[in-house]
Amino acid sequence: MVPKAPRKDGSSWQRENSRLKQMNERLERQVASQRIHLDNSKKRLEEQNQELGAQSLELNARHKEIQLQQEKVAALEAKESCIDATKLDDMLSCDICAHLMYSPYLLSDCGHCYCEGCLKGWFERNTDQTYPRTSRIQHEPQTRASGFPEILNTIGRYVSHPIRMQLQAMYNNRQQQPEYTCPGCRKEVTGKPVVNFSVKDMVSVVGNVLGRPNTRRESSNIRGQQAGPFDAFFPR
Numbered sequence: 001m002v003p004k005a006p007r008k009d010g011s012s013w014q015r016e017n018s019r020l021k022q023m024n025e026r027l028e029r030q031v032a033s034q035r036i037h038l039d040n041s042k043k044r045l046e047e048q049n050q051e052l053g054a055q056s057l058e059l060n061a062r063h064k065e066i067q068l069q070q071e072k073v074a075a076l077e078a079k080e081s082c083i084d085a086t087k088l089d090d091m092l093s094c095d096i097c098a099h100l101m102y103s104p105y106l107l108s109d110c111g112h113c114y115c116e117g118c119l120k121g122w123f124e125r126n127t128d129q130t131y132p133r134t135s136r137i138q139h140e141p142q143t144r145a146s147g148f149p150e151i152l153n154t155i156g157r158y159v160s161h162p163i164r165m166q167l168q169a170m171y172n173n174r175q176q177q178p179e180y181t182c183p184g185c186r187k188e189v190t191g192k193p194v195v196n197f198s199v200k201d202m203v204s205v206v207g208n209v210l211g212r213p214n215t216r217r218e219s220s221n222i223r224g225q226q227a228g229p230f231d232a233f234f235p236r
């Protein structure tokens with residue numbers, strides 16, 4: 001037996017239909033309001049996302065700035081801790097030829113230092129320009145100075161007294177001029193220049209670092225040698 005379906009008349013169907021309609025409308029309204037709510041939430045999230053994006057960019061920029069500053073500090077620290085070879089190059093270069101002093105000689109009267117070749121050349125020019133002292137006369141017998149007083153006596157008879165006095169003064173002045181002078185400060189050099197071994201050692205280190213080998217031939221490469229390059233200038 002099939003159970004009988006409940007009988008419904010037309011009015012009960014209509015009631016049922018309108019109830020369902022109302023329910024449907026209510027649900028649609030709820031859905032619509034939920035949709036608005038969701039849309040608002042979505043908008044808020046998007047805004048927050050943009051804000052976060054901007055903050056992230058700013059953080060990145062700050063991070064980069066910090067990195068740059070850290071690099072700068074590291075570079076400064078590296079500069080402070082390592083010796084600048086080019087600065088040493090300046091300090092260890094000869095004031096005459098501007099090359100590294102591979103054979104440095106110290107003038108003990110003033111403390112200046114020049115390379116052997118330059119100092120020898122300078123002393124040679126010194127000798128050409130000044131009249132040697134008596135101590136050098138025996139070393140170099142043919143000198144202009146040795147005959148000068150005789151010439152003075154000879155010509156003295158032919159010139160007036162003031163001129164003779166003037167010539168005598170010039171001669172004396174020449175005699176008083178120092179034989180050798182420092183090429184830098186022009187102080188008289190009274191003693192034989194000596195090898196500056198500390199400068200010599202530093203020059204060989206700096207020369208190696210800068211890749212500048214010693215291309216000059218100097219006579220004084222052997223320490224403690226007997227015949228020095230300045231023996232001829234200072235025979236005593």
Ligand SMILES: [Zn+2]
Nearest residue numbers: 094097115118
């Ligand atoms: Zn030099």
Ligand SMILES: [Zn+2]
Nearest residue numbers: 110112182185
């Ligand atoms: Zn000097």
